Amino acid sequence: MKEVALFIPCFVDQLLPEIGMDMARVLQRAGCAVNFFEEQTCCGQPAFNSGYWQDARPLAERFVRVFSRAEAVVCPSGSCTAMVRRFYPDLLAGTPAAEEAKRLAERVFEFSEFLVNVAGVTDIGASFPHRVTYHDACHTLRELGIREEPRRLLRGVRGLTLVEMANAEECCGFGGTFSTKFPMISAAMGETKAAGAERAGAEYVTSTDPSCLLQLDGILRRRKSQVRTIHLASILARTEADGTNSGNQE
Amino acid sequence: MNAAAEAFLREAAATAANGELHQIVRKGVEHYDAAVERGRARFLDWEAARQRCRKIKREAIDRLDLYLEEFERRVNERGGHVFWAETAEDACRYVTDLAARAGVRTVVKSKSMVSEEIRLNAALETRGIKVWETDLGEFIVQLREEPPFHIVTPAMHLTRRQIAALFREKLGGVQTEDPQELTAVARRELRRAFFSAEMGVTGANFLVADSGAIAITTNEGNARLCSSLPRIHVAIAGIEKVIPRAEDLALLWPVLATAGTGQAITCYNTLVTGPRTASEPDGPEEFHVVLLDNGRSRLLADPEQREVLHCIRCGACLNACPVFRTIGGHAYGTIYSGPIGSVLTPHLRGLAEFQHLSFASSLCGACAVVCPVKIDLPRHLLQNRRNAIAAGLRPAQERTGFRLWRWAMENDRRFTMFGWAARFGWKMARRAGLAGTALDPARRWTKAREMPEIPRHSFRALWRKTHGAG
Numbered sequence A: 001m002k003e004v005a006l007f008i009p010c011f012v013d014q015l016l017p018e019i020g021m022d023m024a025r026v027l028q029r030a031g032c033a034v035n036f037f038e039e040q041t042c043c044g045q046p047a048f049n050s051g052y053w054q055d056a057r058p059l060a061e062r063f064v065r066v067f068s069r070a071e072a073v074v075c076p077s078g079s080c081t082a083m084v085r086r087f088y089p090d091l092l093a094g095t096p097a098a099e100e101a102k103r104l105a106e107r108v109f110e111f112s113e114f115l116v117n118v119a120g121v122t123d124i125g126a127s128f129p130h131r132v133t134y135h136d137a138c139h140t141l142r143e144l145g146i147r148e149e150p151r152r153l154l155r156g157v158r159g160l161t162l163v164e165m166a167n168a169e170e171c172c173g174f175g176g177t178f179s180t181k182f183p184m185i186s187a188a189m190g191e192t193k194a195a196g197a198e199r200a201g202a203e204y205v206t207s208t209d210p211s212c213l214l215q216l217d218g219i220l221r222r223r224k225s226q227v228r229t230i231h232l233a234s235i236l237a238r239t240e241a242d243g244t245n246s247g248n249q250e
Numbered sequence B: 001m002n003a004a005a006e007a008f009l010r011e012a013a014a015t016a017a018n019g020e021l022h023q024i025v026r027k028g029v030e031h032y033d034a035a036v037e038r039g040r041a042r043f044l045d046w047e048a049a050r051q052r053c054r055k056i057k058r059e060a061i062d063r064l065d066l067y068l069e070e071f072e073r074r075v076n077e078r079g080g081h082v083f084w085a086e087t088a089e090d091a092c093r094y095v096t097d098l099a100a101r102a103g104v105r106t107v108v109k110s111k112s113m114v115s116e117e118i119r120l121n122a123a124l125e126t127r128g129i130k131v132w133e134t135d136l137g138e139f140i141v142q143l144r145e146e147p148p149f150h151i152v153t154p155a156m157h158l159t160r161r162q163i164a165a166l167f168r169e170k171l172g173g174v175q176t177e178d179p180q181e182l183t184a185v186a187r188r189e190l191r192r193a194f195f196s197a198e199m200g201v202t203g204a205n206f207l208v209a210d211s212g213a214i215a216i217t218t219n220e221g222n223a224r225l226c227s228s229l230p231r232i233h234v235a236i237a238g239i240e241k242v243i244p245r246a247e248d249l250a251l252l253w254p255v256l257a258t259a260g261t262g263q264a265i266t267c268y269n270t271l272v273t274g275p276r277t278a279s280e281p282d283g284p285e286e287f288h289v290v291l292l293d294n295g296r297s298r299l300l301a302d303p304e305q306r307e308v309l310h311c312i313r314c315g316a317c318l319n320a321c322p323v324f325r326t327i328g329g330h331a332y333g334t335i336y337s338g339p340i341g342s343v344l345t346p347h348l349r350g351l352a353e354f355q356h357l358s359f360a361s362s363l364c365g366a367c368a369v370v371c372p373v374k375i376d377l378p379r380h381l382l383q384n385r386r387n388a389i390a391a392g393l394r395p396a397q398e399r400t401g402f403r404l405w406r407w408a409m410e411n412d413r414r415f416t417m418f419g420w421a422a423r424f425g426w427k428m429a430r431r432a433g434l435a436g437t438a439l440d441p442a443r444r445w446t447k448a449r450e451m452p453e454i455p456r457h458s459f460r461a462l463w464r465k466t467h468g469a470g
């Protein structure tokens, strides 16, 4: 049995805990033994992206320490995964933690890539009879190169119809602190994305990044749209026994 | 906040709300995307081509001094002149003095972003010289008295109808909205200028070291006229435009065309090697090349960001950028806009005044995927941000905020406590009816978006309940 440690991003811990719980359920169903290290806090990305590398560095070092004992680390956010895998090498270059960080980077996985590429699962027995569109979260797609894995998982869900947006790969406009530093630009980008989901005729937009969903949920509800958001893990956690009602942000 | 940052916020917010502009820009970009997709498919291996272009540019930039000197030597051998301009003022002075000495009254120009960068037109006009932009898009924005909207397609933001109205107003008596007829009108105006101009100014897409030639690419053939009809030809280029060998163009030309417009090759590709020789019947009597530094050597000295000088100004990163698509080129308030502009401008014109541009990005990375010379633009935005913080250019409040945040995050108990307090605080604020008001603590979010439902329990609390203490 594969042992996995959950990497629960700080904002998921505080604002979207159900996504973490759903991910844990799915991983268990995939045959993993799931651990949660309570010492974990934040990977440091908000500070790093804002240019405060001095403040991000101790958090990165701390993260590497906390997870050094993990066999595999699984995260419901492509962006936070990318922080560890792609940006820690920059941030920790020349520090004593650099080597350990490099080793850890190879054991940190985004949730969908872990299921498909490591656990070898594409059908987890989920059921979600809805029209769903997949938003390619920027870091999942362009920093981690994950495009097919989440779609394969969605195609394996009973009753689910996957519809594509014309602008599936376009940014939702969240961008961390960008969303509040430049709220008008960020929201206008979100509107463009939301309109794409509506045009695709989807009931739900899903993604591998809770932060994109936070943004899109905020935009869609303000637009009084019929489209709702749901994280991939929450779709996969749904079984026939749960009935048809769902949505993590209802 | 400085004036440039304030203007940016104001302009960006205005254009972000301008649905009509989004439609126009998006239509242009969709057209472009389709063409580029077909264009890339013509390459056996587009990725290999990008890699190879990167290598060529890297070779040139890593030994810039040697290649530039070689270029100068070859230009001199053929009777041309090379002027090394350290600043924009130096460059403008050289060109205006030259024009004054030769009694130039009219200048025709082909498209050149560097001439925009140094504000050459204004410098010439204050000396009483009439300047004609001869690229159709540039001609249009010149008539509108505004800067180019985009480094490759300067009039991207305008509809045919707007252009027709502009021509009607400025050129008199033009009663058509047909693009062909409008082009014919512009051509008629420009022909007269071509024949009367004593000086032609062009940019250069590449400076070819081994042959002392400048390579110019256009779709309208206007650069050929600018460089051959007037008595004096002046080419202005940034020092980073040098490439080692003429044969490098075999790849750089088609790659630039593909990334820029989706064309297999641009319509007119010209190599200019100098003034008319004794055996040639036509061509300019004088040929001058102005090599502009204007901050570029500072970038060259920075090994981390030197690769920004690889840029061939194809404009692909602008088209791919969702921020550019949302706010357009003018809101940046800079000559170079989009991702490359946000990376480059702080280096050319000062981090203090232009650091805000490096923050105005969601770091989505779409630019890095399309850049034909593989510049890692998001990394450079991050590095600019880091440099801005290191230089103490951000508000003290933000600095303190992050220090406090770090202190909270360095310990999971503090994190739990702060998280709880923040959730509780927001709930109280909402209960007190503050949501959406000026006192709303989250108003920068809630102005255009809803807040999520705040959960009662954090993940760690739920986990403890179901799995016990870890």
Ligand code: SF4
Residues within 6 Å of the ligand: B259, B310, B311, B312, B313, B314, B315, B316, B317, B318, B340, B370, B371, B372, B373, B374, B375
């Ligand atoms: S940075 Fe790259 S994509 Fe952008 S203009 Fe320069 S070469 Fe083109």
